[in-house]
Amino acid sequence: MEKLKEYRKKNNYTQIDIAKYLNIDQTTYSCYEIGKSEPSIDTLIKLSNLYNIDINELLGTNSTNYTKEQQEILTIFNQLKDIGKGKLIGYAKSLLEDQNKNNKKIITNYIDWTN
Secondary structure, three states, X not given: OHHHHHHHHHOOOOHHHHXXXXXXXXXXXXXXXHOOOOOXXXXXXXXXXXXXXXXXXXXXXXXXXXXXXXXXXXXXXXXXXXHHHHHHHHHHHHHHHHHHHHHHXXXXXXXXXXX
């Protein structure tokens, strides 16, 4: 993953520094940088936190289509454990359901008012 090397060098870290931070062997980290193996999502989260960047930047994916709020939600979501992710999804669905009910009431009231 070329972005790993780019951000490491940009922040003046050695491979040894990053390996110690991640509590892994330097050769393992080197394999991440040259693409011989892929870091886990937990490792990517730790690195994105270290560099204070969105995880999508490390992955090299285009996050410019997302608003700041969407990026924040994705970053938080990716840091949650499975149980937290399930709760967040459930809460979001509940919010959406309430919003849709509210919209339906507004439309119904408007139709009643115009008739």
